[in-house]
Amino acid sequence: MFFNLDKKKCGLTPVAMEVWEGWVFINLQPNPEVSLREFLGPFGEAFSGVVYPYPENAIVMRGEFNANWKAGADAFSEAYHLSSIHPRTVAPIYAGKENPYSRLVGAVVYGAHRMIATWLNREYQPGPNSKVERWVYPAVATITGTNQEGQKTPLTAHPAINPSKSDAWASDVNWIFPNWHIQISANRFWSHEFWPTSVNTTVWEGRFYQPAPRTARTHSTGMVHRADGRWHARRSFEH
Ligand SMILES: [Fe+2]
Secondary structure, three states: OOOOOHHHHHHOOEEEEEOOOOOEEEEEEOOOOOOHHHHHHHHHHHHOOOOOOOOEEEEEEEEEEEHHHHHHHHHOOOOOOOOHOOOOHHHOOOOOOOOOOOOEEEEEEEEEEEEEEEEOOOOHHHHHHHHHHHHHHHEEEEEEEEOOOOOOOOOHHHHOOOOOOOEEEEEEEEEEOOEEEEEEEEEOOEEEEEEEEEEEEEEEEEEEEOOOOHHHHHHHHHHHHOOOOHHHHHHHHOO
16 A cells, blocks of 8 residues: 555656657757757758658567677678678679679768668678578568569668669668668668667667568578567567
8 A cells, every 4th residue: 555645656757859851859858958850850851751661560680799789880881891701602692703892882871860872782692601692682572672673662762872873783872860860772671770878888789671581481581581580570660
């Protein structure tokens, strides 16, 4: 039994909240110095009207690593490390004879925010021993959903996405200051969050928005990218 309980003092702590294009932002300041619209500035204007596919179905991956958060965030927003760090996995998709160091096909600064557009090796085919990848690759359902020759989608048509409209485009990394990336390809989007837990430890969370699997093949596109055995689906569209 609780006597003299003042229920008015037992509620949740209110936080400032605003919504932009379906994304929910909170601000721990009770009265934020700037509105969300002002904060997003030219980025918010440029990326209005993006139709995000499959927002209701995300594969979530979470990891904790011993490094400063900025090392992680920086590594996901450039491509020149691919050919040296990932030569046997993703490098052949994003580097090739024409572009051995994955030179970008676009970059734009939007005030505090920014984006880069990465190159796709259109000659790439999975090797003969990559049996699972060979099976799922033609399904155009890889977790990053790379651009197919001449493919037109609401995402490829948006002026802020692949802004140079390069034919050899893989995906864009949009970095919303300070620690959130939205990556967009021709038919997918996914996000990365980098949360510092100390000067040299970080929690990373990636959300890969996917069509719900209807066949064994599309189900496999989630399975083959399982990184740490901890992914699970969340049916929400939030940040
Ligand atoms: Fe990497």
